[in-house]
Amino acid sequence: MSKTLILIPSRLSATRLPGKPLLKINNLSIISHVVKKAKESRIGEVYVATENQEILKDVEKNGGKAILTSKQHKTGTDRIFECYQTLNHKDVDYIINLQGDEPDIDVNDIRNLNNLILKNNSEIGTLAAKIKDKAIFSNSNIVKVITKNEIIDNNFSLALDFTRKVNEGIKKNTYHHIGIYAYKTSILERIVNLNQSENEIKNQLEQLRAMDNGIKINVALAKSSPISIDTMEDYEKVKKKLLETKN
Helix, strand or coil: CCCEEEEEEECCCCCCCCCHHHCEECCEEHHHHHHHHHHHCCCCCEEEEECCHHHHHHHHHCCCCEEECCCCCCCHHHHHHHHHHHHCCCCCCEEEECCCCCCCCCHHHHHHHHHHHHHHCCCEEEEEECCCCHHHHHCCCCCEEEECCCCCCCCCEEEEEEECCCCCCCCCCEEEEEEEEEEEHHHHHHHHCCCCCHHHHHHCCCHHHHHHCCCCEEEEECCCCCCCCCCHHHHHHHHHHHHHHHC
């Protein structure tokens, strides 16, 4: 039976909202909320990969596991690969890279991604949600994915492109990309050993490195669009959402 490991990259040096992993929602840090969701998925072991002792202590204090990594990593992908190497788990087939700033991600969406990637033996899998607000098409802070086919329940369409801005006339099979990835371990190792592509650097989208090197990415439908916490406004929105959910 295939085995999946969930790794969550996290660091304190985000430029737009410094220290955000340790900001509290309902008396629990953002990063520990994400760990809690990952554990609730019951997919496999969960570790936070971090360069900061403060994050490690917070995660462990709240019952999670964390690994200290180098401060030199350019991307979260590099960070989780170091974590995977440190753990030295030889029996892992897939690694899920879960973003540490999306505490309201739906546990069922994580499970669905894992089920589909195992079923289809895909190289990389990710999630996307339907776009309900037209303003998203031109919002460069929200990444879009264009797929070969419409994504519906239980299908796993091929990604054709990832972009920050979309011409409003080109809406067919265009979705709000959600930054969670499931990789075959061999594919993850290949990606971190590739040079950054021009396309990746220009668009500031790491996944384009994989596509530019012929690695296929499949996309599953997410039932909801989690808010990525990048600003204080995002933080307040998620705090309100999670408080309402709790009540």
